[in-house]
Amino acid sequence: xxxxxxxxxxxxxxxxxxxxxxxxxxxxxxxxxxxxxxxxxxxxxxxxxxxxxxxxxxxxxxxxxxxxxxxxxxxxxxxxxxxxxxxxxxxxxxxxxxxxxxxxxxxxxxxxxxxxxxxxxxxxxxxxxxxxxxxxxxxxxxxxxxxx
Numbered sequence: 001x002x003x004x005x006x007x008x009x010x011x012x013x014x015x016x017x018x019x020x021x022x023x024x025x026x027x028x029x030x031x032x033x034x035x036x037x038x039x040x041x042x043x044x045x046x047x048x049x050x051x052x053x054x055x056x057x058x059x060x061x062x063x064x065x066x067x068x069x070x071x072x073x074x075x076x077x078x079x080x081x082x083x084x085x086x087x088x089x090x091x092x093x094x095x096x097x098x099x100x101x102x103x104x105x106x107x108x109x110x111x112x113x114x115x116x117x118x119x120x121x122x123x124x125x126x127x128x129x130x131x132x133x134x135x136x137x138x139x140x141x142x143x144x145x146x147x148x
Contacts, residue, residue: 001086002054003078005070006046008039018042022079024068025053046079054081055122058089061096087132088125094139095120108138 004024011017020042023031034049036042057064070076080086095105106116109131118124119131127135136143 001080001083002064002067003080004050004065004067005076006079007071008042008046008075008077010039020046020049022046022049025049025065043077043079047081050079051081051085051122054085054089058092084125085122087127088120088122091125091135092120094141098139105138109134 004022006020006022009019009021011019016037017035018037018039018041019033019035021031021033025032032049032053034042034045036045054064070078081089095102100108102116102120103113106113109116119127119135132143135141
């Protein structure tokens with residue numbers, strides 16, 4: 001799964017506020033930024049930011065921004081999209097790489113097109129393990145769970 005380095009920094013004047021910068025997302029030197037009240041909320045907001053950027057790139061038919069290296073300095077962490085979002089985006093990318101319509105992909109999976117479309121929607125995707133197994137067979141790919 002793709003992961004982006006993000007810098008988390010506590011505001012010295014307001015210790016409950018945390019700022020986050022994700023330099024790889026938009027090509028600008030300062031990158032994308034978000035914040036949160038507390039480190040946990042800042043992490044959730046960073047994940048949302050990554051998911052939004054990935055969805056925008058997917059919708060525009062663009063490649064995902066390339067992650068940079070994780071600096072070996074305090075405050076840097078990798079931010080990954082949720083599994084739900086990542087699966088939806090990868091399924092769409094696999095289908096498009098094969099030149100299939102959603103109707104064709106659904107036919108190969110033995111489901112209807114509306115059900116398949118839901119699997120490609122990051123807001124609605126929630127395939128079962130059995131469905132993911134059928135996806136792997138239909139698209140002739142190996143699915144692996146990576147523990148990070």
